[in-house]
Amino acid sequence: MIWRRMTGFPAWDYWTSPFEQLERMRREMDRLSEGLGRGLFREPMAGVFPLMNVTEDKDNYYVRAELPGLKADDLDISVKADTLSISGEKKISAEDENAQYHRREREAGKFSRIVSLPTQVDTGKVEARCTDGVLTVVLPKAESAKPKQIAVKTF
Amino acid sequence: MADTESKALKVKEKAEVATPAEQTRPGLVFTPAADIFETDKEITLLADMPGVKAGDLNIDLHENVLTLDGFVKSPEAADEVDVIREYRTGKYYRQFTLSQVIDRGKIDAELKDGVLRLKLPKVEAARPRKIAVKSS
Numbered sequence: 001m002i003w004r005r006m007t008g009f010p011a012w013d014y015w016t017s018p019f020e021q022l023e024r025m026r027r028e029m030d031r032l033s034e035g036l037g038r039g040l041f042r043e044p045m046a047g048v049f050p051l052m053n054v055t056e057d058k059d060n061y062y063v064r065a066e067l068p069g070l071k072a073d074d075l076d077i078s079v080k081a082d083t084l085s086i087s088g089e090k091k092i093s094a095e096d097e098n099a100q101y102h103r104r105e106r107e108a109g110k111f112s113r114i115v116s117l118p119t120q121v122d123t124g125k126v127e128a129r130c131t132d133g134v135l136t137v138v139l140p141k142a143e144s145a146k147p148k149q150i151a152v153k154t155f
Numbered sequence: 156m157a158d159t160e161s162k163a164l165k166v167k168e169k170a171e172v173a174t175p176a177e178q179t180r181p182g183l184v185f186t187p188a189a190d191i192f193e194t195d196k197e198i199t200l201l202a203d204m205p206g207v208k209a210g211d212l213n214i215d216l217h218e219n220v221l222t223l224d225g226f227v228k229s230p231e232a233a234d235e236v237d238v239i240r241e242y243r244t245g246k247y248y249r250q251f252t253l254s255q256v257i258d259r260g261k262i263d264a265e266l267k268d269g270v271l272r273l274k275l276p277k278v279e280a281a282r283p284r285k286i287a288v289k290s291s
Contacts (some may be wrong), residue, residue: 049164051242055235062235066205066242068269090164092190095199099192106188106203109164118238133205133269134230 049111050086050135059146061117061139068133069106075130077137079123084137087112119145169242172249180226183245187223187271191251195283197276198257204247205269206230214264214273221251223271256281 050065063084067075075088092108120142128137170186178184190201200221204212207225215222225247256278263274 047166049166051166051168053240053242054238055231056238057232057234057236061238062231064230066269068203068205071268095192096194099194099199102191102193102198104190106190106201107164107167109162111164130268132208132266133203136230 048113049109050113052113052115054115054117056118056141059140061121061141063115063135063137063139065135066133067130067135070130070133070135072128072130075128075135077126077128079121079126079139081123082118082120083114083116084121084126084139085112085114086135086137121145171245178246180246183243184248185245186249187225187247189249189251195277197274198253200251200271200273200275202247202249202271202273203269204266204271206244207247207266207269207271209266212264212266212271214262214271216253216257216259216262216275219253219257221253221275223247223249225271 050067053064055062055064065086067088067090069092070088070090074091075086077084077086079085087110089110090108092106117139121139122142125140126137128135130136167188172184172186187202187204189203192199202223204223204225204227206227208228211226211228213222213224215224227244227246229244253275258276258278261276263276265272
């Protein structure tokens with residue numbers, strides 16, 4: 001483009017479509033900010049172990065957390081109206097005392113976390129299971145919190 | 156390990172990696188946290204790989220390079236909508252170079268509650284041998 005401008009030709013694409021230029025710039029900016037967002041801001045984090053993903057569908061909330069090495073017995077889960085609390089202890093079993101460690105990256109310790117859910121849940125029907133080191137708690141939404149479908153009548 | 160028992164666990168974000176070769180399946184790749192320890196007889200490797208099923212884990216030992224490759228299926232159903240997302244799921248990938256000579260026929264792997272326990276026995280020749288000195 002510079003070359004064309006230098007040669008004195010009023011470069012065609014430059015003059016004929018300023019909007020296209022703008023569009024290109026906007027796209028470039030989007031790409032940049034997207035890259036920034038991925039690198040710097042990421043997911044919102046409470047900074048409390050364990051990290052949790054909460055999803056919902058029409059009837060339930062699903063709370064998931066990665067807890068490798070934990071069994072259901074090691075966890076203490078309780079629900080009250082709209083809060084779920086999970087606590088427990090991650091243990092790392094003692095190995096052979098003659099063992100020489102090369103790496104020790106896995107951590108042990110206690111944890112406790114409370115999450116409040118957007119609506120009340122049916123505390124009697126909450127289910128939790130631990131499979132392959134992933135805890136899933138299914139919390140059915142309380143009847144009062146479910147959206148009511150309103151039928152539109154035609155007269 | 157008694158000193159770590161009572162400590163409160165801190166949040167550790169999963170370490171994302173760029174694998175040397177491009178993935179055939181799109182998605183994120185994480186490094187599993189691992190413990191490695193050695194005794195006279197064997198090297199044991201423990202790796203946290205939550206969400207990986209035994210059938211989705213590939214362990215490969217090739218010319219002293221051990222490769223762990225675990226695929227995680229998203230546990231979420233299609234109609235679930237995100238409320239909060241604090242961690243992401245993807246596959247686990249990690250390579251280790253083993254210096255010791257490993258008896259390949261006796262490698263034993265067990266995946267339980269998302270933790271891989273890999274026993275790599277040393278070959279007879281690589282085991283340290285204590286030589287008793289006789290006094291005459």
